[in-house]
Amino acid sequence: MEAQIAFKERPEGGYCKCGRKAVFSRKYEGSYLCKHHFCLSIEKKAKRTIRQHNMIKSGDRICVALSGGKDSSAVLYILSKVLNGRKDIDLFAVSIDEGIHGYRPESLEIAAKFCEQLGVKHRTLSFKAAFGKSLDEKMGEVAADPSMRIRESCTYCGVGRRYLMNRMARLSGATKLCTGHNLDDEAQAVLLNYIRGDLFRASRMGPVTDWSIKKESDSMFIPRIKPFREIPEREVALYAILKGLDIHMDECPNVGGIRFEARDFLNNLEAKYPGIKFTVLETFDKLLPAIRQVAEGNEPRLLRCRICGEPASREVCKTCELWRL
Amino acid sequence: MQITVSYLGKRHEVDVRERPAVMDILKKMGVNPETVLVRKNGEIVPDTDPVGPGDVLEVLKVVSGG
Ligand SMILES: [Zn+2]
Ligand SMILES: [Zn+2]
Numbered sequence: 001m002e003a004q005i006a007f008k009e010r011p012e013g014g015y016c017k018c019g020r021k022a023v024f025s026r027k028y029e030g031s032y033l034c035k036h037h038f039c040l041s042i043e044k045k046a047k048r049t050i051r052q053h054n055m056i057k058s059g060d061r062i063c064v065a066l067s068g069g070k071d072s073s074a075v076l077y078i079l080s081k082v083l084n085g086r087k088d089i090d091l092f093a094v095s096i097d098e099g100i101h102g103y104r105p106e107s108l109e110i111a112a113k114f115c116e117q118l119g120v121k122h123r124t125l126s127f128k129a130a131f132g133k134s135l136d137e138k139m140g141e142v143a144a145d146p147s148m149r150i151r152e153s154c155t156y157c158g159v160g161r162r163y164l165m166n167r168m169a170r171l172s173g174a175t176k177l178c179t180g181h182n183l184d185d186e187a188q189a190v191l192l193n194y195i196r197g198d199l200f201r202a203s204r205m206g207p208v209t210d211w212s213i214k215k216e217s218d219s220m221f222i223p224r225i226k227p228f229r230e231i232p233e234r235e236v237a238l239y240a241i242l243k244g245l246d247i248h249m250d251e252c253p254n255v256g257g258i259r260f261e262a263r264d265f266l267n268n269l270e271a272k273y274p275g276i277k278f279t280v281l282e283t284f285d286k287l288l289p290a291i292r293q294v295a296e297g298n299e300p301r302l303l304r305c306r307i308c309g310e311p312a313s314r315e316v317c318k319t320c321e322l323w324r325l
Numbered sequence: 326m327q328i329t330v331s332y333l334g335k336r337h338e339v340d341v342r343e344r345p346a347v348m349d350i351l352k353k354m355g356v357n358p359e360t361v362l363v364r365k366n367g368e369i370v371p372d373t374d375p376v377g378p379g380d381v382l383e384v385l386k387v388v389s390g391g
Contacts, residue, residue, distance in 0.1 A: 014371050014373055014374070022370075022371050023368075023369045023370065023371065024369075024371055025371035025372060025373045032371060070387075184388065233387065233388050234359060234360070234361075234362065234387050234388065237362060237385075237387035238362055238369065238387075241362065241369065241385075242369070263388065267357050267359040267360055267388065268357065270359045271357050271358060271359045
């Protein structure tokens, strides 16, 4: 009753259905949630996504790509909670040290400590060890050589990171690679693939991302799962804060480009029309079977890179082209 | 009424009408509520929460990049 009186006095505030003071107003649902019910709803949603799309099954060895940021930390936290006591499923984490001055060392320390707390095995792999140079050193070379066609650090970083993650996961026997990608990431990717006309890439999206091609018998790609794909980024952040996770909130100093514009575009729409990010992803999921049909037959032929042996669409894979030539 | 708001490591004094909500203050600062979370006097609050004289707001940017 007290809650109702208080609600009248402060009409703009909000109370959870349980009567407690709200920490969050979820506009696309028209609900107010207290700390307890908010966290519960995030865990339920992640579990539902995992179940609905058969992301995890008995015997899986799950490798979580852990950056030390909010998304991957929260997804590891929830997985370790959900899988606690499951002897038939193995969980471990891998971090990549790109070698970005003033950004990476701190977040890697946080990642290592976090895994220790959760009792999850953790390994770090650096660009320097894998490619012979850090991202900062690579970008120094690019800056000094105007003839280099690709100049954006995000391309070098992203290509290298995806490559190492897949390779690490495969070599450590993982059956799934789990990432912290959230609804914002997914909705942005939908728009970007559309804008770029990249139907092959689009056809590989969806709840379980599998880059292998049917004709390939022994796949070199570890299927990727994204338990947060239906949870907005802001809610993942709130979950991490409310659970007291020690997370690295700093932004990568190198980011930029068209993805930013897609992000701002979606956030501006979301503020005016709550739920728009869901609609973008839902519509895409419905179209996916048709997109796959259109993309079929147009897949790049898969070869093995002559330098590293990883899958490649040409004689030399993209990573070796960027990092090793 | 003036409200003290910290955002991206800076302190802002924002002038607002009587009894605004958190989102009114964000709007005044040109910040999209979808990109932030707000602490009022140390506690996370919904962006519909009312703000009164003496309240201190801390705006946390939560979307990645830029
Ligand atoms: Zn509640
Ligand atoms: Zn290669």
